[in-house]
Amino acid sequence: MNDLQDRIADLKQALLAAKELSLTKLAARIQELGFRCQKCGECCQGEDNSVVVFPEEIRRIRTATGLLWLEVAGPPEEGEWDKDGCFHTLEWRLVKKGAFKGASCRFYQNGRCTIYSCRPILCRTYPFYLDNGELMHSECRGLGCKIESEEADELAEQLLKRHLLEIQEAILLLERYRDFERGEAKEGGECIVHDSEGEHRISQGKLVG
Numbered sequence: 001m002n003d004l005q006d007r008i009a010d011l012k013q014a015l016l017a018a019k020e021l022s023l024t025k026l027a028a029r030i031q032e033l034g035f036r037c038q039k040c041g042e043c044c045q046g047e048d049n050s051v052v053v054f055p056e057e058i059r060r061i062r063t064a065t066g067l068l069w070l071e072v073a074g075p076p077e078e079g080e081w082d083k084d085g086c087f088h089t090l091e092w093r094l095v096k097k098g099a100f101k102g103a104s105c106r107f108y109q110n111g112r113c114t115i116y117s118c119r120p121i122l123c124r125t126y127p128f129y130l131d132n133g134e135l136m137h138s139e140c141r142g143l144g145c146k147i148e149s150e151e152a153d154e155l156a157e158q159l160l161k162r163h164l165l166e167i168q169e170a171i172l173l174l175e176r177y178r179d180f181e182r183g184e185a186k187e188g189g190e191c192i193v194h195d196s197e198g199e200h201r202i203s204q205g206k207l208v209g
């Protein structure tokens, strides 16, 4: 429990530090690195495609598409079993087109994103992310291409918004997290997803709580 409280305290510090980040400096750094989306779709497919999506984002996508929660997002594969055979995991991922390795995002159709206007903030800011306030990036063929200053400003704004959101979601998740006694894997057991809203329970492929 103390460990949990320590992590929450650290995250609150990180949130304060994130609020002090300079958008101007961030935008200048993005411009220095350069970026232009090549519309190659590589970030939407392949083994590395794993998009963390937060509850409010899932609701926005549901409103735009009419899909059920579990048709938009599902639990990640990593997690732990409790003594009753329930599988516990953290946060949601966008659903893919299949369970096989390398399956693409279900919203990537005919070379385009079908939920572009309400895509998650992680997609909006790819390939960049902030780590302890430092600008980092994933592999992307669009890096190094010229970016206009207005676009760099917009990207910096989105990136900071994402950084704050990620920290806030993590704080809420930990504040609402109820620990459990570890146990063995059980075939057909329920899945419990912990997120910023608490626990969501999936039983027999349906969201039941």
Ligand code: SF4
Binding pocket: 043, 044, 045, 049, 051, 094, 105, 106, 107, 108, 109, 112, 113, 114, 115, 116, 119, 120, 123
């Ligand atoms: S939501 Fe859109 S941008 Fe994000 S991974 Fe899926 S297809 Fe790509």
